[in-house]
Amino acid sequence: MRFVRPEIQRYFVASNLSGRPFNREERSVVYQRAQNERDTHPFGTEHDISESGYVYAQHSLQPQEIAAEDHRFRIGGKDCRQPYSASRLNISAMSYGALSRNAIRALNLGAKQAKMFHNTGEGGLTDHHLSGGGDIVWQIGTGYFGCRTPDGQFDPDVFAEKARNDVVKMIEIKLSQGAKPSHGGLLPKEKITEEISHIRGIPMGKDCLSPVTHQAFSTPKGLLEFVVKLRELSGGKPVGFKLAIGSRVEFMAIVKAMLNTGIVPDFITVDGAEGGTGAAPLEFTNRLGTPSDEALAFVHSCLVGTNLRGRLRLLVSGKVCSAFTIAKKVALGADGVNAARSFMFSLGCIQALRCNENNCPTGVTSNVPARYRAIDIKRKAEHVANFHRNTLYAFKELAGAMGVKQYSDLSPSMIYYRISSGESVTYADLFHMIAPGALLGNEIPEAYAKDWQQASGDTF
Numbered sequence: 001m002r003f004v005r006p007e008i009q010r011y012f013v014a015s016n017l018s019g020r021p022f023n024r025e026e027r028s029v030v031y032q033r034a035q036n037e038r039d040t041h042p043f044g045t046e047h048d049i050s051e052s053g054y055v056y057a058q059h060s061l062q063p064q065e066i067a068a069e070d071h072r073f074r075i076g077g078k079d080c081r082q083p084y085s086a087s088r089l090n091i092s093a094m095s096y097g098a099l100s101r102n103a104i105r106a107l108n109l110g111a112k113q114a115k116m117f118h119n120t121g122e123g124g125l126t127d128h129h130l131s132g133g134g135d136i137v138w139q140i141g142t143g144y145f146g147c148r149t150p151d152g153q154f155d156p157d158v159f160a161e162k163a164r165n166d167v168v169k170m171i172e173i174k175l176s177q178g179a180k181p182s183h184g185g186l187l188p189k190e191k192i193t194e195e196i197s198h199i200r201g202i203p204m205g206k207d208c209l210s211p212v213t214h215q216a217f218s219t220p221k222g223l224l225e226f227v228v229k230l231r232e233l234s235g236g237k238p239v240g241f242k243l244a245i246g247s248r249v250e251f252m253a254i255v256k257a258m259l260n261t262g263i264v265p266d267f268i269t270v271d272g273a274e275g276g277t278g279a280a281p282l283e284f285t286n287r288l289g290t291p292s293d294e295a296l297a298f299v300h301s302c303l304v305g306t307n308l309r310g311r312l313r314l315l316v317s318g319k320v321c322s323a324f325t326i327a328k329k330v331a332l333g334a335d336g337v338n339a340a341r342s343f344m345f346s347l348g349c350i351q352a353l354r355c356n357e358n359n360c361p362t363g364v365t366s367n368v369p370a371r372y373r374a375i376d377i378k379r380k381a382e383h384v385a386n387f388h389r390n391t392l393y394a395f396k397e398l399a400g401a402m403g404v405k406q407y408s409d410l411s412p413s414m415i416y417y418r419i420s421s422g423e424s425v426t427y428a429d430l431f432h433m434i435a436p437g438a439l440l441g442n443e444i445p446e447a448y449a450k451d452w453q454q455a456s457g458d459t460f
Contacts, residue, residue, distance in 0.1 A: 016028075016046055019351070021274070021319070021341070021351075022319070022321065022341065022345075022351060025046070026321045026322065027345055027351060029321070029322055030321055030342050030345040030346055030387060031345060031346075033346075033386060033387045033390035033391055033394075034345070034346035034383035034384070034386050034387040034390075035383060035386065036386050036390070039390065039394075049418075050418070050421045050422075051418065051421075052418055052419060052420055052421075053417070053418065054417075054418040055328065055415065055416065055417050055418070056415075056416050056418075057324065057327060057328070057331075057398070057402055057414055057415055057416070058402060058414050058415075058416065059401050059402055059403070060401065060402060060403025062403055063400045063401050063403065064400045064403055064404060064405045065400055065405075066396045066399055066400050066404070066405065066406065066407065067405075067406070070406050070407055071087060071088050071392055071396070072085050072086060072087055072088070073085070073086055073088070073313065073335050073336060074086075074313075075170065075238045075240075075266055075267050075313045075335075076238045076266050077238075077264055077265075077266050077311055077312060078311075079228075079231065079236075079264075080231065080236060080237070080238050080239075080266050081235070081236025081237075082169075082235060082236050082237045082238070083238060083266075084117075084135075084169045084170055084237070084238055086116075086117060086313075086335075086336055087114070087115060087116035087117070087336065087388070087392075088326065088330075088335075088336045088337065088392060088395070088407070089116060089320075089326065089336065089337055089338075089339065089388055089391060089392055089395075090111075090116045090117045090118070090119070090137075090315075090336060090337070090338050090339075091107055091110075091111055091116065091117065091118045091119060091338065091339065091340070091343050091384075092119055092275075092317045092320075092338035092339055092340035092343075093119040093120065093121040093122070093137075093139050093172070093174070093177070093242070093317075093338070093340065094107075094119070094121045094340050094344075095120065095121030095122055095123025095124070095185070095187070096120075096121075096123050096124070096126045096128050096129065096196065096199070097123045097187050097191055097192065097196045097199075097200070097208075097367070098121065098123065098187060098191070098355070098365065099344075099364060099365055100360075100363055100364060100365060100366055100367055100371070100372035100375065101128045101367075101372060102363065102372045102373065102375035102377055102380075103344075103347055103363070103364045103365070103372065103375055103380075104126070104128040104129060104131075105128050105131045105132060105377045105381075106132075106347055106375055106376075106377045106378075106380035106381045106384060107134075107343060107347070107381075107384055108128070108129055108130070108131055108132035108133070108134040108136075108381075109131070109132030109133075109134065109377060109378070109381035109384075110132075110134070110343075110346075110380070110381040110382070110383070110384025110385045110388070111132065111134030111135060111384070112132045112133045112134035112135075112381075113381060113382070113384075113385035114384065114385040114388040114389060115135075116134075116135070116388055117134070117135040117136065117137050117169060117170070118134045118135065118136055118137070119136075119137040119139055119172065119338065120136060120137065120138050120139050121139055122139050122140070122141025122142075122143060122145060122174050122185050122210065123145055123146075123185075123187070123196075123199070123200060124145035124146030124147075124199050124200060125138050125146050125162050125165075125168070126146070126199055130165070130167060132381065133167060134167070135167060135169045136165075136167050136168045136169060137168075137169065137170045137171070137172050138162070138163060138168050138170075138171050138172070139171075139172045139173075139174050139242070140154075140159075140171060140172070140173050140174065140230070141174040141185055141210055142174070142185075142210045142211040142212065142213060142214050142215075143185065143200070143208075143210040143211060144215075144216075145199070145200045145201070146158075146162065146199065146200075147159035147162065148201055150201070152201075152211075152215070153215055153216075154215065154216045156229070156233055159230070159233055159234075160233040160234070163230070163233060163234035163235070163237065164234060164235050168234070168237070169237065169238070170237055170238040170239070170240070170266070170267070171230050171231075171234055171237060171238070171239045171240075172239075172240055172241065172242050172267075172269060173214075173223070173226065173227065173230070173239070173240070173241040173242070174241070174242050174243075175214075175223075175241055175242060175243040176242075176243045176244045176246070176271070177242070177244055177271050177275065177276070178244045178271040178272045178273050178274065178275030178276055178289055178292070178317070178318055179273075179275055179276025179280040179284065179285055181244040181246055181273075181284065181288050181289045183212065183280070183281065183284055185208070185209070185210035186207065186208070186209055186210070186280065187207065187208040188207055188356055188357070188358075189204075189205055189206050189207045189208075190357060190358040191357075191358050191365075191366075191367050192204060192205075192206075192208060192367075193367050196367070214226075218460075219257075219458060219459055219460065220253045220254045220256070220257035220457050220458070220459070220460060221257045221260070221261060221457055221458060223241065223254065223257070224254075224257055224258065224261055224263040224264075224265070225261075225263070227239045227240070227241070227263060227265045228263055231266075238266035238267060239265060239266055240265040240266050240267035240268055240269060240312070240313075240315075241265055241268060241269070242268075242269035242270075242271055243268075243269075243270070243271065244270075244271045244272070244273060244275075244289045244290065244295070245270065245289070245290040245294075245295035245298060245299065246288070246289060246290065248298065248451040249451045249454045249455045250455075250460045251298070251299065251302065252302060252448075252451055252452055252454075252455035253455040253456055253457055253458075253459065253460055254457075255302050255303065255306055255308065255439075255455070256455050256456065256457035257457035257458075258306075258308055258457075259306060259308070259457070260457045261457070264308060264311045264312055265312055266312060266313065267312055267313040267314070267315055268299065268312060268313075268314055268315070269315040269316070269317065269338065270292065270295050270296050270299050270314065270315070270316045270317070270318075270334075271292070271295075271316075271317050271318060272289070272290070272291050272292020272293070272295055272296075272316070272317065272318025272319065273288065273289030273290055273291050273292070273295075273318070274291055274292060274318050274319045275292070275317055275318040275319065275340065280356075291318070292316055292317070292318030292319070292329070293328065293329070293332060293427070293431070294431060295316075296314070296316045296329060296332045296333060296334055297332045297333065297412070297427070297431035297432075297433065298431070299314065299333075300314060300332060300333030300334075300433075301333075301431075301432070301433055301434045301448070302439065302448075304333075304433075304434060304435070304436050304438075305434045305435070305436070305437065305438040305439035305440070305445075305448070306437070306439050306440060307436055307437050307440065309333075309436075313335045313336070314333055314334050314335050315334060315335065315336050315337065315338055316329050316332075316334040316336075316337055316338070317337065317338040317339065317340065319341070320337045320338065320339040320342060321339065321341075321342040321345075322391065322394070323391055323392075323394035323395040323397070323398045324398060325337070326391070326395045327395060327398050327399055327402070327410060327415075328415055328427075330399075330407050330410050331410040331411055331412050331414055331415050331427065332412055332415075332427060332431070333412075342387065343384055343387065344364055344365075345387075346380070346383045346384050346386070346387040347362070347364050347375060347380050347383065347384065348362045348363075348364060348375065348380065348383075349362055349364045349365075350362055359371070362374065362375070363375050402414055411428070412426060412427035412428040412430075412431065412433055413426045413427070413428040414426075415427040417430050432445065432447040432448075434447075434448065439452055
């Protein structure tokens, strides 16, 4: 019965709002927008808007029109020779192996049609990622898959050759991810084919466990020097890093290293603890890491408080599925958002929760040919592009209804969190947003003072 119960619960018992990780309402709006179906909702909200934890935005009696060009933003600091114009919504990191070849191909073709980027995940840059001509962000994880020596070290020559491919627009160093921070990637042996074994340089018949930490650096200063190295090897393309926030002291150490060295990455991607598309130990998934809103607000404030925020771009991932999710994260300081599971839904994922096995019923996460052949690459790519376009249109309408003329005018004071019936606080109050330069003076804000004092740019 334990094998049948999840399906009965998910498809016959669960209400529109009770499912997890994504409820039926969240999944449905992705399906509707992916297939260009009606995405309106009848008869009022099903949410209890007086319940503690309810989040909502303020609206204006003078709605505004957001300019179409505001859907893109430039990534690339003063040391970047090939800046990139990014969409506000992009495909988050998902590796070939975790996803099937047809899923990767459909995502990349959809990225091309939508003019957004497609993050490779740590599994390496493969022919499947290059098949559709979509813009690529090549993620370099602790395993250095696709640019590693036989003994698992970073290979600068192999990296440089691939990174200079015209479709590779940016490089992202993965420090940690929301689903399993401080664990390293995990690809179960059941999903490793001969092709994946060859691409990653790993044996068949064994789980692929990425190292917990990088071998190319071990300190905040070393990380920033690695950023410089990858920027040069790639021909001057934007380079940043991705992390899930755990110890606040450790991220502040990176910020202090930026101040001490003058080296600033072109972007930072903040991953939330609610994120995750593949396999992870249950305790890591449920109990480690900081939720994306809280993590994003902290990172943004640290950069604002050191006057570094204007020198780099901030991306965020973690259960992004609707225009309100995007608006909320942009209000907290993000320039753009990345989504993973939402784009899986656009491919036809039904949240069967079998991603860590090899028997996904829709073929999205299965490497069995009989399963992934069910994915019509051309048709599913259109669904990927549709979801992107329709969601950004909804974001444009929502931001305009909040009374702003450009997305950068969204602020945490416009988002409210209900703490009890009849009482709400703004995100600005909830997350202790701080003033520009506040960490550089003698009077450090109390919420940051202890961690800032302990942080050192010389060690994590």
